[in-house]
Amino acid sequence: MTEQEKFEISVEKCMEDHQAVGMAIAIVDAQGVTKYEHFFGERDQETGKRIDEETIFGLASLTKSFTCLAILKMQEDNILSIEDPVSDYIPEFKGMNQGEPVLIKHLMFHSGGYFPQSRIVVDTVAAELGLDEAVVGDLAYNAELAQEGCRQVAGRLDAQKEFIGRPGEYFSYCNDGYGLLSDIIYHHGGSASYADYLLEHILKPLGMERSFCDFVRPLKDENHAALYAVIAGELTKVRDYHDNAFVLNGGGAMKSTLKDLKKYIAMYLNDGTGLDGTAIAKPETITAMTTKHQMDSYVTDYGYGLDIKELNGLQVAGHGGSLPGVSSHLLWCRERGMGVIVLCNTEDVPVSGVAEAALSMGMGFKAERIRHHYENKPWDTQTLKEACGVYASDEGTKVELFIGEAGEALLKNGDKVSAVTMIEPGHGMIAGEYGDTFIQMIADDRRGIFGMRYGSRILPRSKA
Template structure:
């Protein structure tokens, strides 16, 4: 990571110079070296890529109100079409108490937006023959053999039955493994996760391998492949990546994904010299305004014991924009190909049985996506019916978001990508994501 300076206040497309999205920038004096870093700038006038510039200003006007009335501390937005940034803006504060503005190099906890990156890692290994989608997870994590499935009873005295089908790699990618999260508070198995220290994190000193063994010792919510439940599945997938690649997850991501894409600001922790760029984490105050969440916020400031492929990364707007451009480009960006286009097309189809949406196949719990009209692919939500979801977007749009209200989406029909960064948890507090989609789509006029 590096130190940069940026302008305070609101910056829109009209105030930025066109430039390449990646430049060579000098790292801070303590590092004393040069590295390629993502520097995001506007690359096209809105009209050149089919946007009405006046209509694009509605994006900033809308989300500016979120800050002005105290619902958000600050935000950053990047919208691109046909691979060119047409709208880029920042507004508000990255730290309310310190009075620090959101800037172009602000660091954001992306939480579950880590999941698509880990999923791409697994798909890369699939492409090279290191794993198959139908492989039992027990091939890589032996404790996942002979799993039990919850049938009845309380968290203290559950009745279980044997799993009929082994948990397979594709179950992890699609959240159909039967795993869960402790923070759901919706099922006795969720309570069992919490009792063992798994709610927002894991017991102190536990690494990824031992966490996977602990999850395997708990009952599944359902028979693998029969339902959808948002869960630690992508964390387990991260361990599969480690075993299949013979590398730790942080090394694999750095060498195979983050480095090649120039995402040098994306990591599992923030070093001391970059803490001033890290946005503060907030939650709504029931009496109005925001409450600073210090307990969860500090986790990213030190190297983690668990490399969470499901929620452990911090990133910048520029870095994650690079990731979305790789996805929009069919697996390739600036001459670096991570995935073949056919693999990516396959992964971004709805893999839920019978082309069902989450409203039918999923459990009614918190997740980083709407349920109606939305299915799930290999690591991404996938829109199967925009009419059912009542959101202005395209069939085949794929996306995901994070616990602190960050989000991204790729619309392959319109060739549009958007990334939204902020730090408000939980992400279900406001309907920021569908609003962003509508505001971007209404500005398309070609």
């Protein structure tokens, strides 16, 4: 059996296990040549319509790389410095209670010090303002919504009195921070909106003709992927792109196609230059994006809007995205001049493992994701006892660390209880078929163990 056949069988199993409706996968090189492309399933289960390279998918948090690229382009144009305080550019944000300034770069690598918050969504804020999209036009371009969204997001961050740490100390994934970055782009980038800035400075120059932040346009397009999520065990068609959409676009509003994203990845593989020779960003800007700035998880670091890790001994960069009807991942290796796009129209499908397997295959290795094997090195009894407890965030995640009957460490998330492999003091790993989840206990002298890094977020310890 060839590596390609093994890969396609593994993708089909992953889709079956997670009730995924459709998936598009491509491997592309630095010259924009497609080395592999395959379309699994359907873009619409009801009609049986197939996927092609022009099918529009949601990108969700893949948008963050576009946001950081835009911010760094503004730095190239001497509009700002990422070393500047955020409050210099957003009057609504004071950076209160922190003791030292939150800088633009801190938001770019999720290190403002803020615990995860519940999502402020487009529909709620639009309703508060009485904005009817049928009257005012697509909300991705609405100035009133953007202004009120910024006021609410900035106000909520300023209201926090307890922090993970000082700015720049800890990574904890923060959509609110990317919301503020999109406001900086909107007010200081010289375009009518964040969405317009991306169109004018990145998407159109790269020839990405079917890429945008619009909420309404995708579902009006004949060639769009219908949106699905598994709710209470049942595959359900999601309403539209407004569902759980963050009020500020910089964290997850982008939609695109396989064809367009090949051009986007090729730009990174060519140090900021598009396939037609158009310079989108300076080589040093791309280097900065793909340089490790902050530890994300035990095996992953974060650059600017990009995860950085090793795959088969080579450094790779990319990002994933998840929203109702969206599971997406980009991954590329600059050294090998090869990149991968995975787009899926079903939420919570582990496409990061699919992307790793595809890129491995494209680079001539076995078509499988990274699998780390760790010896269990139990924490000392006192540390484990101190770490046990419930950790929950306003964003909705709630986990409990406790000791099992045999003295082993267990972690409960919802109804699922998993064994924790203790990698080293304070660090653990929950193994999964399609991806591992890492935990880290967060402590200081004043609070003791006050938080747990679970995946990419630091959850505060419940006081009750």
